[in-house]
Amino acid sequence: MMTLQSKESDVKSTDEWMVSDELKELDAAENELVEKERHLTMLTNESFSKMKEISKINRDLQNRIKSLQELSASLNRKNDELKIANKELERKTIHNNQVSLELKEKLERVTQKEKELSMQRDFLAKRLDETTQDLVKAEKFAIIGELSARLAHDLRNPLSVIKNTMDVMADKQNMKIDERLKHIARFKRAVQRMSHQIDDVLDFVKKTEMVSHKASLRSIIDSAISVILIPPNVKIFLPQNDVTVICDSRKLEAVFSNIMLNAIQATDDNGEVKIRIIDTNTHVKIEFEDTGSGIPSTVMQKIFDPLFTTKQTGTGLGLSICKNIVEQHGGTISVKSPPTIFVITLPKNVL
């Protein structure tokens, strides 16, 4: 019995051992399960946060895709606009090419017209020159005709004075010396008038070349006065200074005596004539002032015109000749009135 009991106790102990092993295994399996569950929970948490990250990345990506899509749409729009602009540009280029072609043609036509016009202008200028020359010639002839007629008429007066005086002197053989001198003075005046008129005409008709040299203005004024008969009641005031200029002294003498004669005539042989020399740096002014009747403004505009005169026996050439001579010297002549002052400005042309 004992043996059986022992055997039974042996069997129980094996079962127990087996149960305990199984329990151990179960514990281990449970631990492993717990471990696995913990691991799984960890993995789940990790994958959950990863998923969160991924979904955030996904959202970002979606946003980016969206903005890329928008960008692409706007680029497409821009592209379309560019295509339209390009087409417009092409159209404009074609149009511009056409316009520039037309312009080129027009320019060629204008250049051609310009050439034609320039030829016509040259032709007209030549014709104008010829016509002007013809007119100047015709005017010269007309002036010469009028001059000859006037000269013939004007010479008759002093000639008849001479003839009458000669007749009187021939009739009165034993004339007293006083009376004889009076008649001789009439001769002189008549001759002076004739020679002045003839000189005027000759000076006007033949415009001679300048013969320039250094000369003193004071000496030219002196010789201009020496050829004029100064009436006793006319007082001449001469300049006290002198200036040397390069000039044609014979021509200037004619100018000065002409102006002096006009001044004396304007005073009606009773008054004063003042002559001044004013030295400026490069030029010199010669002024002739008289106490005569003065020049009305209507006359003033014409006094330098050839043949203009207000005198019965004038030629109307004196001042026109003066102007020509002064201009030949590169100078100017002007007048103001009252009092009447003729101003001649000449370049000195000397160092």
Ligand code: ADP
């Ligand atoms: P003419 O002495 O033969 O008339 P001019 O050409 O010398 O010719 O003068 C033209 C005109 O200018 C004169 O007729 C006169 O009317 C006017 N004139 C010239 N000098 C004077 C002057 N000093 N005072 C007033 N008038 C003047």
